Amino acid sequence: MGTKDLTFVQLNQLIGRKTGGISVYPFTSSIRGKEDPCSHIIVRGKSMAGRADDLFNLINCVLQEVQFTDQQRFKQFVSQSKARMENRLRGGGHGIAAARMDAKLNVAGWISEQMGGVSYLEFLQALEEKVDNDWAGISSSLEEIRKSLLSKEGCLVNMTADGKTLSNTGKVVGKFLDLLPSKSLVERASWNVRLPSNNEAIVIPTQVNYVGKAANLYNRGYQLSGSAYVISKHISNTWLWDRVRVSGGAYGGFCNFDTHSGVFTFLSYRDPNLLKTLDIYDGTGDFLRELKMDDDTLTKAIIGTIGDVDAYQLPDAKGYSSLVRYLLGITEEERQRRREEILSTR
Template identity: 25%
Template structure:
């Protein structure tokens, strides 16, 4: 949304010389051979031809070394609440919390927790009781972010409270049954092992650095998750932790 607002502001400028110069500065700093990684998808019979085309393209790029200090900016997480007024009679909400890197053993537990929360609690509370079109929780295994969401939601404030209540619900349950855990794991495996197109093969390794060995270890970790594991990560990562909230919708 901030990018849309930024582009709208740019479109209203009459003099674009400043914008043009900034784009040139970005290109000068970023588009260098030393900054470049390429993935090419093609048949065996096209490899040599494509290597020639790519090589010709690279030969025209700046060959000077990267400026290391620009790329080595220290990242500090920030937590903020955002509201975007839009002319809707319904709302869209989200809450995000910090998780763990892909290789961390707690990542699989947070994935299972998100699935259990969605299917056993959030769907009922957000859709069936609050009247939203849908809602739930998810965990980005590559991004390491635990998120709650609702869409076309007539009661956004109540939904934000429901997100908080869902953590306490998970902790107060005596135990999750073997069947509940098995169904949560099956739903995750279904997404993990879905067939991919030729263009997507190898792209998880290329873009995220996740190898087949790491993916296999994640499968084994998912299979091993227990009810006690789920409660443990709910307490350590979600209960009374800092988070960011966002609502899109009606000004009132």
């Protein structure tokens, strides 16, 4: 979609010439210890120090000046998004399964599934047909959504740069904030909704399966410790690797523990089995109860876990990670405590 003065192509070319790219996407996550999720629209961009003014002007252009009038361009966006989701369903079904299970267990998962899971695909399929029949209604809805999302109230700016650049761009950031509406036109709402908590099978045109199983450990009284990172890493690298991938013939078998929501998830990738894989997941408890690890194996598991927790990041990734930690209320003291718990795992 273009603006009053720029076509869609011209706007994208301008962004490419003056910045390192601009992206807009939703961010939703559970917050440990809280029922309400953290939900934001995140706008990310990067540029050379001397182009900071251009970067913020273009971000404002993308957010406030784009016109929802090009019906064919919008339909193209919808069709492309639908095709990507259909390809993801066939080639990345483990991610779809994880999102679906998460939506049954917490509100943040439900929101994310609505914007990136099977529910989103169903929405896109309906929207593609609606574009031809009710474009005026869709255009009006898009404008209403923009007015409800954008406001200076609650806006948070996170910049990563050297001290001189940060000092020089203060006025630029202030100008950007002044251009935003003072407050949203809609009241903030709280949601308490999940998908029905029942077993589910989604039929897709492939000869392999993506098998998942999940549960919320916090609801069962578990208190978070850094050792959980080590344990989940070891389960993926030994039990699931040997049973699901090597013996079972799947391309991958792994588990993940979301420490924000407490959801522990088992997943397999391009798996020829179904019930057999679920039996392996169910056998994980016995595997852990009977587990005997020598010091060398435990040390390798700890080193691998620390490598994931403190992975190398470029400056932009460091800045983004600090923003996410701020939004989720994760302090440096807590991070250090988790490191110590990981290193002291026995």
